[in-house]
Amino acid sequence: MFSVDPRRTSSAKFADVWLGLNVGTDVALSNTVANHIITNNLHNKEFIAHATQGFEAYAESVSTWTLERGSAVTGVPAEAIAELAEAYATAETAQLLWTLGITEHHNAVDNVLSLCNLALLTGHIGRWGSGLVPLRGQNNVQGGGDMGALPNKLPGFQDIVDPEARAKFEAVWGAPVPPEPGRHLTLMFEGMETGDMRAVYCIGENPADSEADVAHARKMLGQLDMLVVQDIFLTRTAELADVVFPASVGWAESDGTVTSSERRVQRVRAAVPPPGDARDDIEIITMLANHMGADWGKPTSHELWDELRSLSPLHQGMSWERLEAEGGLQWPCPSEDHPGSPFLHGWLWTEDLGGRDPSPFSVVEHAGPIEELTDEFPLRLTTGRALDSYNTGVQSGSMQSPIRYGNAIDLSTADAERLGVADGETVRVVSPRGSVEMPVRVLEDLPVGLTFTTFHFPELVDVNVLTNDAWDKRSGTAEFKAASIRIEKLQPVG
Amino acid sequence: MTTTEPVTETAVSLSIDGATVEVPKGSSVLDACNAAGVDTPTLCYAENLTPVNACRVCVVEQEGSRTLIPSCSRQAEDGMEIKTDSERVRHSRKMVLEFLGSGVDLSQAPDLQQWSEVYGADPERYGPSAAKIEEEVRIQDELYIRDYDKCVLCYKCVEACGDDAQHTFAIAVAGRGFDARIRTEFDTSLPDSACVYCGNCVAVCPTNALQFKTEFDLRSAANWRPEEQSVTRTVCSYCGVGCNLELHVQDETIVKVTSPNDHSVTSGHLCIKGRFGWSYVHGE
Numbered sequence: 001m002f003s004v005d006p007r008r009t010s011s012a013k014f015a016d017v018w019l020g021l022n023v024g025t026d027v028a029l030s031n032t033v034a035n036h037i038i039t040n041n042l043h044n045k046e047f048i049a050h051a052t053q054g055f056e057a058y059a060e061s062v063s064t065w066t067l068e069r070g071s072a073v074t075g076v077p078a079e080a081i082a083e084l085a086e087a088y089a090t091a092e093t094a095q096l097l098w099t100l101g102i103t104e105h106h107n108a109v110d111n112v113l114s115l116c117n118l119a120l121l122t123g124h125i126g127r128w129g130s131g132l133v134p135l136r137g138q139n140n141v142q143g144g145g146d147m148g149a150l151p152n153k154l155p156g157f158q159d160i161v162d163p164e165a166r167a168k169f170e171a172v173w174g175a176p177v178p179p180e181p182g183r184h185l186t187l188m189f190e191g192m193e194t195g196d197m198r199a200v201y202c203i204g205e206n207p208a209d210s211e212a213d214v215a216h217a218r219k220m221l222g223q224l225d226m227l228v229v230q231d232i233f234l235t236r237t238a239e240l241a242d243v244v245f246p247a248s249v250g251w252a253e254s255d256g257t258v259t260s261s262e263r264r265v266q267r268v269r270a271a272v273p274p275p276g277d278a279r280d281d282i283e284i285i286t287m288l289a290n291h292m293g294a295d296w297g298k299p300t301s302h303e304l305w306d307e308l309r310s311l312s313p314l315h316q317g318m319s320w321e322r323l324e325a326e327g328g329l330q331w332p333c334p335s336e337d338h339p340g341s342p343f344l345h346g347w348l349w350t351e352d353l354g355g356r357d358p359s360p361f362s363v364v365e366h367a368g369p370i371e372e373l374t375d376e377f378p379l380r381l382t383t384g385r386a387l388d389s390y391n392t393g394v395q396s397g398s399m400q401s402p403i404r405y406g407n408a409i410d411l412s413t414a415d416a417e418r419l420g421v422a423d424g425e426t427v428r429v430v431s432p433r434g435s436v437e438m439p440v441r442v443l444e445d446l447p448v449g450l451t452f453t454t455f456h457f458p459e460l461v462d463v464n465v466l467t468n469d470a471w472d473k474r475s476g477t478a479e480f481k482a483a484s485i486r487i488e489k490l491q492p493v494g
Numbered sequence: 495m496t497t498t499e500p501v502t503e504t505a506v507s508l509s510i511d512g513a514t515v516e517v518p519k520g521s522s523v524l525d526a527c528n529a530a531g532v533d534t535p536t537l538c539y540a541e542n543l544t545p546v547n548a549c550r551v552c553v554v555e556q557e558g559s560r561t562l563i564p565s566c567s568r569q570a571e572d573g574m575e576i577k578t579d580s581e582r583v584r585h586s587r588k589m590v591l592e593f594l595g596s597g598v599d600l601s602q603a604p605d606l607q608q609w610s611e612v613y614g615a616d617p618e619r620y621g622p623s624a625a626k627i628e629e630e631v632r633i634q635d636e637l638y639i640r641d642y643d644k645c646v647l648c649y650k651c652v653e654a655c656g657d658d659a660q661h662t663f664a665i666a667v668a669g670r671g672f673d674a675r676i677r678t679e680f681d682t683s684l685p686d687s688a689c690v691y692c693g694n695c696v697a698v699c700p701t702n703a704l705q706f707k708t709e710f711d712l713r714s715a716a717n718w719r720p721e722e723q724s725v726t727r728t729v730c731s732y733c734g735v736g737c738n739l740e741l742h743v744q745d746e747t748i749v750k751v752t753s754p755n756d757h758s759v760t761s762g763h764l765c766i767k768g769r770f771g772w773s774y775v776h777g778e
Contacts, residue, residue: 014661135733135734136733136734137733138733138734139732139733139734141734249774250731251728251729251730251731251739252728252731252772253775258729260729260734260735260736260759261736262736264736264759266736267729268729269726269728270726271724271728271743271748272741272746272775272776273746275776327738327757327758328736328759388767390771394774396774397774398773399766399767400773401637401770402634402635402637402684403685403689403766
C-alpha cells in the first residue's frame with residue numbers, strides 16, 4: 001500500500017510507503033510515474049495495443065518528467081516515485097483509489113485523467129482486483145448521480161440531449177423533459193450572481209456553510225427572491241430560507257435505497273418515527289407537486305424504485321425482493337437473473353472490445369494551484385475531514401467523541417517556532433478572501449509550509465471564508481484543497 | 495488474464511455424531527457441526543474473527559486423537575469422525591464453564607448461562623473463596639464502558655482491535671496469571687491511547703464486559719428491555735462504504751447500533767461515526 005497525501009495521515013502511517021507530495025502536484029506525480037514505467041519498459045504493451053489509443057502522443061508528453069524533475073516539483077524523493085511506479089506496473093492486480101484530494105482542485109478532471117492514464121498504461125483496469133476507485137464521501141453521492149441528480153443526465157446516466165432517452169422518460173412521466181442540460185452547483189451560484197437564477201429549492205445540503213469562499217455564497221443565497229430549504233435541521237442555509245420543509249432522517253426514518261462507492265444499491269429502512277411535522281422527502285415533494293396541480297398521487301419508495309427499474313437498464317434486474325434477500329446488488333444489473341457487477345470495463349479485455357473504440361490516453365499537463373504562495377500569503381492551506389466528524393457537523397456535531405480535538409489549524413513545528421506561536425494559542429488566519437481566528441495545533445509530522453484544518457465546526461470557525469472558489473470548468477468543483485494564507489499572532493490581551 | 499473471481503469447489507466429507515456431512519474444503523469442524531445441525535457452545539470464536547483458541551469451550555472428540563480438539567479452529571478433513579456429546583466432551587465443557595463462572599460475572603452472557611445449564615455447570619461449588627476480579631467499572635466517556643469483572647480474557651476485543659479488523663492495536667493482554675487484564679499501552683486512558691473508538695471491541699465482547707454506554711445507563715436504571723426492542727437493518731448515513739447497520743430501538747428511540755456479521759461490506763465492523771454517530775436522529 002502506497003499513500004500519496006501532502007499530510008502524514010493515519011492511512012499514510014498504515015501504508016508501506018508514504019509519498020508526501022506538495023499540494024496540487026498530482027499530475028506531475030502521475031506523469032513522472034508513467035515516464036518511469038515507460039522508460040523501464042514496464043508498460044503493458046499487449047494491452048495498450050489491444051485496448052487503447054493515443055499512446056505515442058501520451059508517451060511523448062510525459063517524456064520530460066524524469067525522476068529528477070518529478071521529485072523537484074512534487075517534493076517526493078525520486079526513489080519513492082520509482083518504487084511506486086515499479087510496484088504498480090509489476091503487480092498482479094492493483095487499484096488506484098482516490099477521493100477529494102484529487103477532485104477538489106481547479107484541474108480536477110486532469111488529475112483524474114492522469115490516473116486513468118496509469119491504469120491504461122499497465123492494464124490495471126477491467127478485471128478482478130484491478131481498477132480505478134473514486135471513493136465516495138457520502139453514503140449516497142453515487143446514488144444521487146445514478147438517479148439523474150446531474151445537470152446533463154437522466155437516471156441511469158442516460159443523456160439528456162439524446163431525444164430517444166428523453167422520449168422514453170417522457171412517455172412514463174407524461175411530461176416533457178427539457179432538452180438542455182441544467183446547471184451544476186457552481187454554475188447555479190454564478191446564475192445567482194448574474195441574476196438569472198432567482199429561486200432555489202435546496203434539499204439536504206448546507207451550502208451556506210460548505211461552499212468555498214462562503215461569505216460570497218451567503219450573499220448570493222441572501223439575494224434570491226425565494227429560497228426553499230428541505231432538511232432535517234434548521235441549518236445555516238435553512239435560516240436564510242423563506243420556506244423550510246422539515247424532513248425525516250433518510251436512513252432511520254424513511255424507506256428507500258442508497259448506493260455506495262462500489263455501485264452497490266442497498267435498502268435503507270425506517271426504524272423510528274420522524275419527530276413533529278417532519279415528513280419523508282418523497283412525501284414532501286409529491287405533496288408540493290400535487291399542490292401545484294400535478295397528479296402524482298402518494299407513491300411509496302418501492303413504487304418509485306420499480307419505475308426507476310423500468311427506465312434504467314443498469315438497475316433493471318434489481319427487484320425490491322432481491323435487494324432485501326441479497327444484501328444489495330452492484331450495477332449494472334440488467335436482468336433478474338444477473339448477479340450484479342463487481343467491476344466495470346471488462347470489455348477492454350474482450351476480443352472485439354464489445355464493439356467500442358479503444359480507450360484513449362489523455363495528454364495532461366501539470367498546473368499547480370491557482371493561488372500561488374506569496375510573501376503576503378506564504379503558507380499553503382488545505383482542508384479535509386477528521387475521523388469522528390462529518391462535513392459541516394449537521395450530523396456528527398451532537399456525538400460526544402472523546403477523540404475530537406475541535407477546530408484548530410495544524411501547523412508544522414518549524415513554522416510554529418518561526419511564527420512564535422505555541423500549541424493551543426489562538427491566532428488570526430488570513431487568506432485573500434477573509435480572516436478567522438482559531439487555535440493552533442502543532443504537529444511534528446506536518447511538512448513545513450503546509451497548514452490544514454477541518455470544516456466541521458462552522459459555528460465556531462468559518463473556515464470556508466478562507467477557501468478558494470476557483471473551480472474546474474469541466475467538473476464544477478472548487479479548489480478547497482489549495483488556498484494561500486498567512487498566520488498572524490494576536491496581540492497579547494491587556 | 496483473470497477476469498472473474500477465482501472459485502474453489504472442493505468438498506470434504508466427515509462424520510458428526512454418526513451423521514455424514516459435506517462441507518467446502520477449508521471449513522472448520524465447527525462449520526461441519528453447524529452443517530449437521532449440531533449446536534456448539536463458543537466463546538472466543540466469532541465468524542468475523544480469526545480463531546485464537548483461548549477458551550476451549552467448543553472442544554469436540556475426534557476418533558484417534560489423544561486430546562479433545564477445538565472445533566472452531568481445526569479444519570475439517572475427509573473421513574474425520576467427530577463426537578460432540580461424549581462424556582469427555584460434556585465433562586470438559588462443563589469444567590471450562592465452571593472455571594469461568596467461578597471468577598467472572600457471567601450474568602450478562604445469556605448464551606453461556608444456557609450452556610452452563612445444559613452441562614450442569616455449577617461455579618458455586620468452588621465456594622465463596624474463589625478469586626474474583628472485583629474492579630470498579632471504568633466509565634471514561636459517553637460511548638462505552640469497561641467492566642473487568644465480566645472479562646473472560648477471550649481475546650476477541652484484542653483481535654478486533656488488531657489485525658482481524660481495525661488494525662489499531664490499542665489494546666492487548668497485559669500481566670500474567672490471575673492479574674492478566676486487557677489493557678491499553680501503559681494502561682493509559684482510552685483517549686490517550688491509540689483507540690479510535692470504532693467500538694468493534696464492544697461489538698465482539700461475549701459477556702458485556704465492554705458495553706455501550708447507552709445500554710449501561712439503561713441497565714443501571716433497570717430499563718434495558720431487549721425483549722421489547724426491534725432491530726432494523728439499514729445503511730450508515732456517513733461515508734460511501736455502505737456499512738450495514740442494525741438499529742436496536744426501544745420506546746421509539748435508538749439504544750444501540752450493531753452491524754451484521756454476515757454482510758459482505760464490512761463483516762460486522764464499523765467506525766466511530768457509524769457505531770456512535772446516530773444521536774442526531776433524536777437530538778437537536
